Amino acid sequence: MPQLGESMAEATIVAIKVQPGDKVAADQEIIEVETDKAVMGITTPCPGEIATIDAEVKGIYAVGAVLGYVEASEAEAARFVKNAPEPTTAQVAREVPGREEESAEAQNGSGSHFQVDETSLPQVAAGSHFQVDRAGVLPVPASAKGAGYLSPRVKARMAELQLTQADLAAIQGSGNAGRITIKDLESFLGSLEKQTAEDASAIRTGVADAMRRSWTRPLATVGVSVCLDPVLEDRQKRDPKPGPALYVLRALALALAKTPAAASRLIGGRAIRSESIDIGVAVEAQDGIMVPVIRNADKTSLADLTSRYTELVDLARRRRVTSEMTSGGIASVSNFGTFGLDWGTPIPLPDQTLLLGLGAGKKEPIWSEEKKQFFPATQAKLTLSFDHRSLDGGGAGRLLQHIVELLGKPGKL
């Protein structure tokens, strides 16, 4: 089983296209395998005749496993012997004092009780199989010191100063493979001393921390246009008048009540789902954002939502929102349209999978197929950001379309 992709550890055999005795050319596709990513073909390394096929369809085989043998000419076989990588022990040996001697001793078998009896290992004729046999051992990286490597010293210093890796983004590492050495870090910190600095507010650092944690996930955003005219008409009939964002919040709550799986969080291979549809509302407070949560938004009438919302916004602006008021939401709404923005890619809170953003409503000409003419409509963009581990574009799109439908009949919200 060859390594067909960087992250591939094993693959399932989908089809075997040859039988023992078949003549094969070089690079002929003989086996189809499926990984978690794609279906791919395994090709022959050289021309010859299929000797045996040891693999079975639907079987799962680790990278390096023997799937079968190709009978090849001696010339071809010799070519593969030459290409086979050297055993790694010799390389390791040179770097450690005495290791060379130890490994030499082990190879000679002089007095070692732990010597491997090579005759007991599966013997594979060179060049006659699909891949050079190195099965049975874990691949060992040559060195773990990539650009992302943080030495114990750097980590300890970061912990001391409460720095995160995001704080180090500006440093170009001078170490092995571009890693950040302690000297790089210290000179970076030294350079900051020369600039003006003040302590960030607690709310700012809180937002920064939440966004950084959230950003560790694969986030995606999809968007759709929605006509706000029905909503704008409906709100004139209500007292108090709910803002468009509340209609959106209510629509999101009802849509999620239908498909609660869309808001589930994926943790350790388990989809975690909340019992109640609690929706957060992003409110700009001084120097940051607060997201107080409206409980059971699917079971709360728009009128009640409106008064609760007004209350929470007031509390948020006066910085009176408690941690209980901001915890436990399963999704949030951000009305960035109030800043005149058309669209954005909002970042969901770290403990939520979804964030629905509402852009500014604008009069736009919309083509009517029926009347064969343009007519003016108040259009706004709805953008839904989601954790792509929990939800796919299709699921997010369906949720968004459901919300658009609900907003088309605001009287029912």
Added chain:
Amino acid sequence: MSVTYLEAIREAQAHLLREDKRVFIYGQDISGKFGGAFKATKGLAAEFPNRVLNTPISEDAMVGTAIGAAMEGMRPIVEMQFADFSSVALNQILNNAGTQYWRTNIPCPITVRLPSGGTKGSGPFHSQSMEAIYSHYPGLVVVAPATVEDAYTMLIDAVAIDDPVIYCEHKYLYYHLKADALPKDRLPIGKARVVRPGRDLSIVTYSAMVHEALAVAREFSAGGVEIEVVDLRSVKPLDTDTVLASVARTGRLLCVGESFPWGGATAEIIARVATEGFHLLDAAPARINAKDTPIPYHPNLWSEHRPNAKSIAAKARQILAE
């Protein structure tokens, strides 16, 4: 006036014999005109009659006799002809001397001098460094002076210590190292010394390897890289604080020892730094020792067998590139 490392050892013994009636020296061919294989006791027998004594060729008996004398209140110095032969006396040193105080509450203030380390062409039986073995056992103090000054003061201090002391004197330094005069000040046993300050890499070593490390540090300094060299001076007790402080300054550690690689002082230093100072390390700690084979006779092989300025520099470059 100048004084060599070997003369400092002789002067220290003369001083001890002069100042302390309890001191005597016990060894093979050290009395009479011969003055020992390396002349470390030359002239002392004449100056201090009946206190510089020849022994049979039995290291076992030599140390056993010294232990008995120490129990009776004496402060014997035992001279081994070569450190290598002290293995014949392992039972006396490890089992008897090392455990005595803990078994009996009677101290065992003996000092065993081990002419240690390699010189060209001396081969497997006359070149070994034994500090790792003795450091492994409780009850013993193990020192390895790297300078003329330390050779003098540490031998005097060794005799003053109530525990058995293994004094590893390096044969290569006997004639190669000179100082202007005997020292007036002393650093106590158990304290390491930063012999060259630096900020980029700490080389922690002892005995003759201090001078190889210093040569590397001078070479690197020309290129703007400052290597800090720490001379442990005593292998046991090991001055972990000074080592950690050095690693705190540089973030990188290379340990160099002339003894064999399996276990030993360099491994112990790395184990301690990894345990107590993991957060100080900006690169993986490394060590260089002799090769894991018996010591070869051939001068060229010998030069490659033990660490030298060239191999230390190569390893230093590797660590600095991390």
